[in-house]
Amino acid sequence: MGEDKVAVYIPKDLYEEIKKRVDLSGGEFKNVEEYVEFVLREIVKEEEEEEFEYTPEEEEKIKERLRGLGYL
Amino acid sequence: MVDCIVVVSYLKVILVGVDGATYWVIRELLPRLKGFNKLTEEGVVCGLRTTLPPLSSCAWASIYTGVRPSRHGLFDFVGIGNDYGVHGMGFVNALRYPVFWSLLGKFGFRSVVVNPPMIYPAFKVNGVLVSGWPSPKLSVYPSRFGKILREVGYRIDVDGLEGRFRKDPDGTVDDLVEVAKVRGEACFRLSEELGNWDLMFPVFTICDRIQHFALGRNGWRKWVLKAYRVVDEFIQRALRLLRDEDEGLLFIVSDHGFQPIRKTFLVNSWLVKKGFAKLRYSHFRSLIREYIVNGISLRTIYWGASHKRLASLVGKINNLFLGGAPKRGRFSINDFVLRKTLAFASGTISPATFIWINDDRFRYFAIKRSKKNLVKEKLIDALLDIKDGSKENIVRDVVDVENLYDGNGQSNLVSPDLMVIANNEYTIDPWYVSSSYVVSPSVYRHGDHSFEGVFAAAGPSVNRLRNFDFCGVLDIAPTILNLFNIDTPPWMDGISLIDPDLLLKSRLKNSLKIKVKIIERKMRGTSRK
Numbered sequence: 001m002g003e004d005k006v007a008v009y010i011p012k013d014l015y016e017e018i019k020k021r022v023d024l025s026g027g028e029f030k031n032v033e034e035y036v037e038f039v040l041r042e043i044v045k046e047e048e049e050e051e052f053e054y055t056p057e058e059e060e061k062i063k064e065r066l067r068g069l070g071y072l
Numbered sequence: 073m074v075d076c077i078v079v080v081s082y083l084k085v086i087l088v089g090v091d092g093a094t095y096w097v098i099r100e101l102l103p104r105l106k107g108f109n110k111l112t113e114e115g116v117v118c119g120l121r122t123t124l125p126p127l128s129s130c131a132w133a134s135i136y137t138g139v140r141p142s143r144h145g146l147f148d149f150v151g152i153g154n155d156y157g158v159h160g161m162g163f164v165n166a167l168r169y170p171v172f173w174s175l176l177g178k179f180g181f182r183s184v185v186v187n188p189p190m191i192y193p194a195f196k197v198n199g200v201l202v203s204g205w206p207s208p209k210l211s212v213y214p215s216r217f218g219k220i221l222r223e224v225g226y227r228i229d230v231d232g233l234e235g236r237f238r239k240d241p242d243g244t245v246d247d248l249v250e251v252a253k254v255r256g257e258a259c260f261r262l263s264e265e266l267g268n269w270d271l272m273f274p275v276f277t278i279c280d281r282i283q284h285f286a287l288g289r290n291g292w293r294k295w296v297l298k299a300y301r302v303v304d305e306f307i308q309r310a311l312r313l314l315r316d317e318d319e320g321l322l323f324i325v326s327d328h329g330f331q332p333i334r335k336t337f338l339v340n341s342w343l344v345k346k347g348f349a350k351l352r353y354s355h356f357r358s359l360i361r362e363y364i365v366n367g368i369s370l371r372t373i374y375w376g377a378s379h380k381r382l383a384s385l386v387g388k389i390n391n392l393f394l395g396g397a398p399k400r401g402r403f404s405i406n407d408f409v410l411r412k413t414l415a416f417a418s419g420t421i422s423p424a425t426f427i428w429i430n431d432d433r434f435r436y437f438a439i440k441r442s443k444k445n446l447v448k449e450k451l452i453d454a455l456l457d458i459k460d461g462s463k464e465n466i467v468r469d470v471v472d473v474e475n476l477y478d479g480n481g482q483s484n485l486v487s488p489d490l491m492v493i494a495n496n497e498y499t500i501d502p503w504y505v506s507s508s509y510v511v512s513p514s515v516y517r518h519g520d521h522s523f524e525g526v527f528a529a530a531g532p533s534v535n536r537l538r539n540f541d542f543c544g545v546l547d548i549a550p551t552i553l554n555l556f557n558i559d560t561p562p563w564m565d566g567i568s569l570i571d572p573d574l575l576l577k578s579r580l581k582n583s584l585k586i587k588v589k590i591i592e593r594k595m596r597g598t599s600r601k
Contacts, residue, residue, distance in 0.1 A: 054160070054208070061208035062160050066149055070234045070284065070517055071420045072158075072503060 010036075084320035085555055086272045086310045087548075089135070090303050091128055091189060092280030093326035095119040095526045101293070101300055107307030108300075108528070111324070115530030121544035122328040124471070125424035125491065126521040128280070131327035131545050132189045133164045136171035138549030138564030142476045144169055146190065148419045148426065149206075151485035154434050156405040158418065159484060164190045169563060172549040173197060173271060181270040181556055184263045187228070187255060188275050189327070199269060200262050205229050205277055220261050227251050229277060237285045245282060245295050249302050252278040256306040260313075270556065272310070276303050279326075287519025288332030314531065321555065325548050326525035331423075333513045333520045334497040337458075337466050339417040339425060342509040346454055348447075350412040351505065407505065410436035414447050417492070417502035422521050425500040426473070426488035427451065433486050448472065448489060455492055460510050469493045496522075543569055 015032060022029045029035040054062070066072045095118065098108055111117050123131045123141050129149045130141040141147045144167050151161045164171065171191075173183040177198030185197065188204040193211035195201065202221065203211040207228055212218045230236070230251055236244040259274040278299045286295040307322070314320035343349040405416050410430060419426045429444045431437050439447060451470070458466045471491040494500050499513065499520040513520075527543050546566030553560060554568040 054162075058208035059160055062206050063150075063158075065206035065208075065229065065231070066420070068232045068234060069281070071149060071422075 083555060084270060084272075084314060085323065085552065086314060086320065087323045087325060087552065088303065088307060088310065089132075089188065089273065089275030090279055090324060090326045090526070091132075091275060091277040092283055092328060092330055092521070093300075093303070093324065093526045094279075094283070094329035094522065095524055097283070097287075097296060097330065098300065098526060101297055104297060105300055105304040107304040107311065110311060111307070111322070111528045111530045115322075115528060117324075117526065117528040118543070119329075119524040120326060120527035121542075122521075122523050122525050123545060124493070124523075125420075125422055125426075126328040126523050127420055127422055127424075128189050128327050129161065129420075131525075132275075133167060134566075135325060135327060135545045135548045136164055136173075136188065136191075137167065137169040138172070138546055138560070138566040139169045140546065140565045142473075143565065147488075150419065152405070152418050152428060152488075153484045154486050156410070156434065156436075158404075161485070163192045164188075165192065165195060172552050173199070173201075173273065175553060175558065175561070176271060176556060179556065179558055182266065182268060183271040183273060184259060184266055184269050185271075186259045186262065186274040187277070188273065189277070199271075200266055202226075202258070202262070203228075204275060217262055217265065220265060221258055224254050224258050224261060226254055226258050230281070233281055233285070241285070241295065244285075245298055248278045248281055249298055252276050252299075252302040253305075256302070256309070259306075260309070271552070274306070276306070278302055280330075283330040283519045284517055285519070287330055288334070288513070289518045292332075292519075311530070321529065321531035323548075323552075324526060324528035325545070326527075327545065329522040329524040329526070330519050331497060331522040333499050333518055335460060335466075335499075336511050336513050336517070337494055337498050337500045338504050338506055338509045338511060339427070339492060339500050339502050341505050341507070342458065343413075343415055343417065343427075344505060345509060348413070348415045348451065350409040352407050352409050410434075411438055414438050415451060415489075417500075419488075419502060421499060421501045421503065421517065423494040423499050425492055425502055427490040427492060428486060429489045444489070448474075451490060455490075460498075465495055466498055466510065467492055468495045 018032050018035055022032055022035050025035075029038070063072065098105065098117065102108060102112065108117065123134050125141075125147065127148060130144075130147050133139075133144050133146040134141060137144055146161055146164065146167060148161055150158050153159050171188075173185050174197060176183055181198065183197060183199040183201075185191075185200065186202045186204075188201075189206075190204060191201070192203040192207040194203045194213035196213055200217050201213045202217075205228055210218075210221065210226070210228055212221060230244065230247050233244065236247075255274060255276060259272060263269050263272050279296075282295050282299040286292040307324070310322055314322060340349065344351055405418065408416060413430050415427050415429050417425055417427045428434075429439065429447055431439050431441045431444045433441065452472075455467045455470045456465070460466050471493070472489070473491045474487060474489045476487075492500060499517060525545070544566070546564070547569055548566065550560040550564050550566045550568040551570060554570040560566075560568050
């Protein structure tokens with residue numbers, strides 16, 4: 001059974017540009033959809049990774065480690 | 073799904089990161105280091121240029137990304153906010169450039185990365201990642217590998233080293249050796265558990281820790297040898313593994329070198345003395361305040377003494393009985409009368425540190441931005457003219473870094489204006505103010521960073537390497553990628569050490585190129601935060 005999918009519209013010239021790259025990929029990407037999905041997944045993944053923030057306690061622990069080495 | 077491409081490679085690569093490993097120290101200890109000896113006989117061991125400043129944070133970030141500090145932005149451990157607050161600059165995780173093992177993962181190569189400094193928390197990788205110093209706590213991806221670390225008794229580092237070294241140097245060194253041995257064991261165990269790994273990349277921090285304390289002291293070899301021996305044992309085991317399992321390459325890389333320190337330049341004391349900064353307290357009052365906070369000792373009297381002869385006498389007694397100057401960390405920028413302070417220094421104690429002009433980027437500025445160039449010029453001239461005694465220059469160079477180190481793209485950090493680089497055997501301390509601006513090194517910091525680390529390579533493919541006499545930390549990431557037939561991404565500043573004419577051409581190369589382009593495009597489109 002396939003994943004649930006929804007349609008997203010992109011400009012035709014962009015579609016053509018991607019299609020050229022798909023052809024150049026020597027079979028790595030089967031079609032435009034696969035290429036677009038790969039790029040979007042990469043970007044979403046990075047966004048998720050960037051959300052991390054340190055707590056004040058963690059920040060203090062980091063400074064403590066630096067002081068412990070005589071760096072500060 | 074096209075998450076990765078399966079590339080069949082005959083290579084396994086073990087990249088051993090050794091924080092602070094130094095070429096000249098290795099040469100001196102070589103007869104007693106079997107692994108390094110083997111590398112010298114069968115491969116190459118040479119110096120490695122580090123970054124400016126020569127700090128672990130920015131050098132490791134450059135090793136991982138192949139990008140200069142001025143571009144990746146992690147130029148120190150801490151930065152200054154416009155409220156003069158000292159803030160952590162964050163970890164490599166937040167940088168816009170990917171680390172080389174993430175790129176390898178995108179091409180299907182599996183890595184085991186243990187203790188990479190400035191990586192926290194552990195993020196998703198194709199393989200295993202154990203966060204590195206100065207992680208506030210241990211972080212592992214995937215978390216199921218944490219069991220192995222608990223079993224071997226893994227520790228990030230030995231805490232509170234400065235104080236421990238002073239009280240019990242031999243015990244502290246032994247503890248560091250234990251931590252390093254466990255780290256090596258953990259790396260092999262994790263690799264075994266993962267299976268089919270392509271890159272093993274542990275980072276040892278023991279050489280940095282022991283050299284800070286030991287270099288420049290009598291009998292330094294005894295302690296330093298222990299540090300290099302632990303690493304050497306790991307190298308010997310790694311060479312055996314590569315020989316037994318497969319054809320493979322072994323690399324050694326350090327983030328910076330080390331040098332013995334004869335003198336410490338108290339840069340903020342100098343700024344006060346030359347009228348660029350004004351203390352909130354008189355020297356006498358600040359001394360009394362210091363005595364109240366820290367107690368009266370020969371150390372505090374020594375650093376506080378104005379009279380040359382008294383300072384010299386107390387210094388001799390201090391060095392003889394107490395082992396050096398006092399602890400640092402008592403000074404903060406708020407101890408200055410900010411409206412009357414044109415410039416101040418901050419950052420990590422090292423042979424290169426930063427000066428900020430207190431202009432209208434700051435809350436209590438003393439000068440408008442439009443007039444700062446005049447102050448900068450005066451400062452550069454004065455800094456380059458500082459002499460220790462009558463002849464020796466303390467400062468080797470002053471670099472205008474405005475617009476270069478732009479506060480790591482973090483809106484709460486202000487870009488420094490000048491970078492001061494000390495001459496050999498001096499370090500720069502912005503955390504202490506005294507009437508003298510040149511003092512003996514502290515008990516802990518008898519050794520400090522230098523600009524030449526070490527690079528080594530051995531294995532059947534080493535003859536495909538070139539230019540290793542001129543290599544720098546920026547060249548490591550492109551080299552590792554090239555070993556796996558991945559082209560150097562266009563955003564990297566480093567140059568691969570592999571001769572392009574000899575680089576194996578994979579039938580998948582074209583499709584690999586396309587993937588690199590995708591990542592590149594994505595990065596160009598990501599605005600700096």
